[in-house]
Amino acid sequence: MVMYIGNYKIIHPFILAPMAGYTDLPFRLLCRKYGATLAYTEMVSAAGLVREHRKTNELLRSSPEDKPLAVQLFGNEPNILGKAAKLAVAYGADFIDLNCGCAVKKVVKQGAGSALLQSSELLLKLATALVDSVPVPVTVKLRSGWDDHSDELGELTQRLEQVGIKAISLHPRTAQQGFRGNADWSVIKKIKRHLSIPVIGSGDVKTAADAIKMLNETKCDAVMFARGALGHPWIFAEAIKLYNPSADLIFPVPQNREEQKQIIIEHFKAIVDFYGEQRGIRIFRAHACYYVKGWKDATQLRNRINQLNTIQEVISIIAEAW
Secondary structure, eight states: OEEEEEEEEEEEEEEOOOOTTTOOOHHHHHHTTTSSEEEEEOOOEEEHHHTTHHHHHHOOOOOTTSSSSSEEEEEEEEEHHHHHHHHHHHHOOOOOEEEOOOOOOHHTTTGGGGGGGGGHHHHHHHHHHHHHHHHOOOEEEEEEEESOOOOOOOHHHHHHHHTTOOOOEEEEEEEETTTTTTTOHHHHHHHTTOOOOOEOOOSSSSSSSHHHHHHHOOOOEEEESSGGGOOOOHHHHHHHHHHHTTTOOOOOOSHHHHHHHHHHHHHHHHOOOOOOHHHHHHHHHHHHHHHHTTTHHHHHHHHTTTOOHHHHHHHHHHHOOO
16 A cells, blocks of 8 residues: 655555654654654644744754654644744655644643644634645644544544645544543544545554554554554564565564664664753653563663663663663
């Protein structure tokens, strides 16, 4: 299956989702190495980008290997979003994605993220403003609705296609659910039937086998890995091999703990190169929690890592633990 978003050809149907605090350049490049053919930045505040906030601009740092790149914006003002999209394209964005799925309280209180699901007319205005502002494809990330009483998702997605949106990413939980309960994959299947643009499925995709199951059950065009990729960046290679056993991977699935250890060290060094030693070590701690998840002494390992302050100390404990 080959998917096109606008004129961009996406060869493998496995995508890295935007995740605040995680999908920075070092992690995106690592996931791309193992087969993620499209990756999203962390969620970027449109207002912060327009105001040139330093931390906001940092989220857009990229490289020639970080392609194609989707920059996900959040906001609720058409003019601001349009300006931010132009800036993101100037930074190198190949796609602009409108976040209408984040259910974090501080985002929802701003009337952004999943709060937009309470006003389809405003959401459509924002989508139209983005389409009119930039020459690159614009996509939208949605949830299945604001709450269990929402029933206009089908009409909304069709109208988004009509205004020029080139793909829909759908996490089939409501905003009120957050991450509770189960993602209702039947919603993805239903929406896919009524759209001609690509539909990217998300939600409860924890393993490569889950991704294949979602593709088969919903007939969506691609699957988005989020938390399933944390601590497991080679999950894309695993999914590709399940999807197409004859696929020739440049960087195959690690076969043992020693190979995994080398990937973890590579990731850590990339983070330090990107952020500097002290900040890099702090940022790696969040990833380390996922790398050790499920291990016999995971709690003790996390506690030890959180107390380390030098590059060599971190590398030593990785070598020891893994």
